Amino acid sequence: MTSESSASPWQKTAAITIVFFIAREIKRLVTNFSNFVPLLALGVVGGKNMADWVPWAIAGAYLIGTVVVAILHWHYYRFQWDDATIRIRSGIVNKEHLTLKFERIQQAELKQAWYLRPFGRTILAVDSAGSKGQEVEIPGLELAVATDLRQQMLATQHVTTAPNQADSASLEETDAIRLPFAEVVRAGLIDNMAFVVLAVIVYPLSQLKVFENYIEPYLEAHASELADNGWVIGIASVLSVFILMLLLSVLASIIRYYGFTLQLSGRGLKRKFQARSGLFTIRTLSFQYQKLQRVRIRQNIRGKLLKRWAFSARQLQPQQNKAPGAGGRQVFGVPAATAELIAQLRSEFKLPANQKLPWRRLSPFALLGKSLWLALLTPIAAITIYLNSGELIALVWVALAYVVLQAIIIGRWWRFGWLETGDWLAIRKGLFGEVQLWYPRHKLQQIDIRQGPLLRMLSYAHLTYFGAAGSQTLAYFPLKRAQQLQHQWLEHVAQSRQPWF
Amino acid sequence: MKQEWTPVDPRYTHYLQLHALVAMGVIAIVIAVQYFIARWGAVLPAWFWSFGIWAAITLLLLLLWAPRRFMYTGYCVTDDLLLLRQGALWRAQRGVPFNRIQHVEVKESLFARLFGLASVVIYTAGSQGADLEVPGLRKADAEAIQHRLLNEMAQQEFEGEGDDI
Structure with missing residues (x-):
């Protein structure tokens, strides 16, 4: 352990970072929202007897409380660092004293939050390794100091080797890839996030009865000629929700990926990738090849139409001790890449080219489980529906659904492939x-x-392999073959002397 | 590779039986409460049917499941990896190479202590819980395995810079 004498004195963050602490408190409130549900329920049930000002008073008191707590957090926050360690003291009542060694740091990200940008300050967000991973944020550092500190953290590896040209490669000598604005818009169009959010909020929205209470009467009043054709309204509303989601997604993409620049430096295992983007808050996220645990290349239907792929690379995912409200983890990646860019990234990440890869299909037995369940559930569904409706046409629909679902099962099996090359396992x-x-x-x-x-x-x-960024199951192998592969892959890992995270 | 499986201690069967008995005991209490206190007896089948089914499952667990699980449970320490097989009806065999182990601990749960048993728990990086637990070991054996694994971990050397992956 490095002696404290060589360390910088304990430092306090700039006053503007109070905004950061307020934002963190608000994020905590949102994250822990479910804790307030009983209170809210009580409010709704007992609300009728309550004076009008009471809810406002509670909300106001909470707001003031949040600001006071945030200021106290800022007041007690101290940090210092030396060549190999960063230490953070925090907490109002429960004091926390955190020591983080640079060699354990997996990722260090700069977030130039919009409220810090005018002051030339930034947030340094750090992920550490190990099953007890920790994520900490140091707010309000001057940009130059934060950049230096980050470089210092990322340069310290748990394998210490003689410095070579890769370490000394400065960012001026790098290649850079810049995504034009049109690509950022495309990234929004192919992103699934808006639809995932929609799926999550559909139920609460349906409880509010927005459609029944507001939209439907409006449509009926303003489009009486359409009111007879309910299906037209149905299709139109589905389409408009879809278009709205796409627009929101594009907006989110512009806010997050505006000015996306990918810089590459270093060589071999020390090859470093640095992505910088953002309209208001500028994030700088870097990734070192040596720490790679998984690459994902994805193309959905919209991606297919636009001929774009999404590329992401993962490293060790610390799962525990995540500070509440510490913010979502950013995964390194390129949100929209053309075929040429994907080919370039594949070669950068030393993946084999996409042509003529010997993908192998799983055994047809892999169809068995799902097909059996479907075959079992279909007659049950058919009988239930028939007994309830008494219409024969219902049986035709069930049969049709059966055929479609079975076709999907077969189609997914047909398209699933796994692959083993010298350096990679892929699906x-x-x-x-x-x-x-x-x-x-x-x-x-x-x-x-x-x-x-x-x-x-x-x-x-079934054969399942586990990496530090997730697991993958290959179903239905002949037992002998599964044992052979397990043995072969375990031996390959055991013989490897390469650093692995 | 011929894998030499080391069986776990025979007292592991009794440990499993005690576990099953406690679980079934809790279920028995819950069912009994339904009959005598919650007065749901009317919708439940006659008490002897419930008791019969409960007794059949309990006997099955004690006389069939526990010995079967003990018979299949075993571990194998080779030069560079640890293998564990477990299960009765659903079986699993897991392998962890020494060079991926992050830390090792010996665990003695209350029930295990009653039979003088312990388990070795192995963790790898980035996972949420334990990755591999070798149950039903004599404490001395558990400590010997822990010692062996810690030694192996201490001897791990990683290459520095390789130019290629």
């Missing part, structure tokens, strides 16, 4: 779109063979 999946996941083979951590009673009867087994 490909997706019925209409395509997702490829690539795991460095020597970085796997454990490999399972699993068998239920049915598989034992067939002498088949």
Whole structure:
């Protein structure tokens, strides 16, 4: 451990960072919103007897409380660093004293929040390694200091080697890729996030009865000629929600990816990727090749139409001790890449070119489980529906649904592929779109063979490999083959002397 | 590679039986409460049917499941990895290479202590919980395995810079 004498004195952050602490408190409130549900319920139930000003008074008191707590957090926040460690003291009542060694740091990101930009200050967000991963943010650093500190953190590796040209490669000597504005818009068009959010908020929205209470009467009043054709309104509303989601998604993409620049520096395992983007808050996220745990290349239907792919690279994902309100983890990636850019990224990440990859299909037995369930549930559904409706046409619909679902099961099986090359294990999946996941083979951590009673009867087994950024199951291998692969892959990992995170 | 599986301690069967008995005991209390206090007896089948089913499941667990699970449970320490197999009806065999182990601990739960048993728990990086737990070991064996693994971990050397992955 480095002696404290060489460390900088304990420092306080600039006053403007109070905004950061307020934002953090608000984020905590949103994250812990479910804790307030009983209170809200009480408010709704008992609300009738309450004076009008009471809810406002509670909200106001909470707001003032939040600001006071944020100021206190700012007041007690201290940090210092030396060549190898950063220490943070924080907390109002429960004091926390955190020591983070640079060599354990997985990722260091600069976030130039919009409120800090006019003051030339930034937030340094740091992820550390290990099963007890921690994520900390140091707000209000001057840009130059934060940049230096980040470089220092990322230059300290848990494998210490003689410095070579890769370490000394300065960012001036790098290649840079810049996404034009049109590409940022395309990234919004192919992003799924808005639709995921929609799926999550659909239920609460449906409880508010926005459509029944406001939209429907409005449509009926203003489009009486359409009111007879309910399906026209139906299609129109679905379309407008879809278009609205796309617009929101494009807006989110512009806010997040505006001016996206990818810089590449260094060589070999020390090859470093640095992505910088943002309209209001500018984020700088870097990624070192040595720490790669998984690459994902994804193209959904919209991506197919626009001929764009989304590329992302993952490193070790610390899952525990995430400070509440510390903000979402950013995954390094390129949100919209053309075929040429994807080819370039594949070569940068040392993935084999996409042409003529020997993808292998799973055994047809892999169809068994899902098909059996479907075959079992279909007659039950058919009988239930028939008994309730008494209409024969219902049976036709159930039969049709059966055929479609079974076709989807077969289609997904047909499109699923797995692949083993010297350095990689990969899978490909997706019925209409395509997702490829690539795991460095020597970085796997454990490999399972699993068998239920049915598989034992067939002498088949499932094979699951676990990396530091997720796991993947290859279903229905002949038992002997599964054992052989497990042994082969475990030996490959055991023999590897390469650094792995 | 011929894998030499080391069986776990025979007392592991009794440990599993005690576990099953406690779980089934809790279920019995819940069911009994329904009959005698909650007065849901009217919608439940006659008490002897419930008791019969409960007793059959309990016997199955004690006499079939526990011995079967014990028989299949085993571990194998080779030069560079640790393998564990477990299960009765649903079986799994997990392998972890020594060079991916982050830390190792010996765990003695209350029930395990009653039988003088312990388990070795192994963690790898970035995972949420334990990655591999070898149960039903004598404490001395557990400590020996822990010692062996810690030694192996201490001897791990990583290459520095390789130019290629």
